[in-house]
Amino acid sequence: MHHPSPDFEPRVYTPQRIAAVVATLASDGIPAAQALAGSELDEAALRDPGTRVSYAQTVTVLRNALALARNPTVALRAGARMHLTAYGMWGYALQSSPTFSALIEFAITYRRAIGPLADMHHDPARAPGTCSFEVLVSPDPRDPLYRFALAFTFAAHLTLARDLYGDGFGFTGLRLACPAPEHGAGVWEAWFQCPVQFGQPDNALQFDEAWCTRAPRLHDPLTHAMASESCQQFVAGLAHAGGIAAAVRRTLVEQMPWRFPSIESMARTLALEPRTLRRRLATHGTTYRSILNEVRLRLAIEYLRKTRMTTEEIAERLGYSEAANFRHAFVRWTGTSPHAYRLTCAPC
Structure with a gap:
């Protein structure tokens, strides 16, 4: 059922999608600098044939467009x-x-x-x-x-x-x-x-x-x-472009469902010391808990939208010892409870 998300960190893609969004906003009178805010890109980079971008940069520009667009x-x-x-x-x-x-x-x-x-x-x-x-x-x-x-x-x-x-x-x-x-x-x-x-x-x-x-x-x-x-x-x-964050994400996906290892267990799997894993993830601007929550959230939404599994069954599948812990986490991630989310987002 689950389709692994791409690695968001590697800067390996050409910037055509970002350029298309920036050009469209520019046609509406919105400066490129505003469209590119926070992406570590400028107009010159979009014209440079050697520029490569990440999913994270693309998402930054798309969210800028959502905030800026008047059309x-x-x-x-x-x-x-x-x-x-x-x-x-x-x-x-x-x-x-x-x-x-x-x-x-x-x-x-x-x-x-x-x-x-x-x-x-x-x-x-x-x-x-x-x-x-x-x-x-x-x-x-x-x-x-x-x-x-x-x-x-x-x-x-x-x-x-x-x-x-x-x-x-x-x-x-x-x-x-x-x-x-x-x-x-x-x-x-x-x-x-x-x-x-x-x-x-x-x-x-x-x-x-x-x-x-x-x-x-x-x-x-x-x-x-x-x-x-x-x-x-x-x-x-x-498969080799994402560095340590990508390796953690792939390992979590490969081991799910049922098993969501601690950072100590993950470090052993990757032949690292836990503190080394923490430090290397920090250089990518993320943490083990953030990646684990990302994987859990994607799975939780998929189960709620596409299956009839109960909240308790989903909690167990995602490695929570109690359903209440899963409910609290889901509210923190989405602002709503699993039950309310299913009512509003389950297919018609």
Whole structure:
């Protein structure tokens, strides 16, 4: 069930998403310096081909956009700026794919190469005209960042599909797990020209299955193989890019559910002294408890939204000795109780 979140610390991704958001805000009269506040980036860095950014920096800019934006379409307009050329080798691999099925398989297999805001899934046997998405930058559908990520992702995919297949491509429907925005679904429906449903069991975009039989207009097997190899090498390197914080996060995910080790146990697993582990995590601006809470929160939200497990069962699964301790932690993380969260965020 659980899809591991990406490592937020490594600065390994190109800054196109940040640049798209900054440019969109600039078109609304918001200075780049305000959009980039707290990200350790400036306009010059966004123009530098050697700049690499982290998920943490991207999230900082997205939250700035949420605070600064005066237009409800900012995430949609920013995503629409993400043309095929913004994705580097990943984009070339899509463009040169020999078939639609090869394109989708590649897009999913090597999606982490582009630092996506959401993972993508496709079941060709069950729903060939549907792609589902799991937001990576926030686990909580109530978080405005969650909806921003989906708006950006869906708009980017529409631009990408039209670059690959022509302006005739369009979606037939959208589903989103997050609640509808204050202005309702009207802005979304006007943008995508299709029905949009909020508060759904999943996030998905739908399209006419006839597109599944069409190859991209510029397919080329040799170019596809070369670009695929480049993306494969990049994704393989991600496992070693996150340093100690990434190692702790991966170990927690591998050992869950049921076992959430103490920092002493984690240090032994990583062949370190506990004080060394604490010091090295501190250099990454985090702590063992913060990473453990992050993993627990993501799992708790997933269990509350997608299962019928009781609070007591979830507490046990997350390694709490008493359900009350889990309830107190969940309130501290989200501002609401597990029961209240399930009532408001369980799928319709």
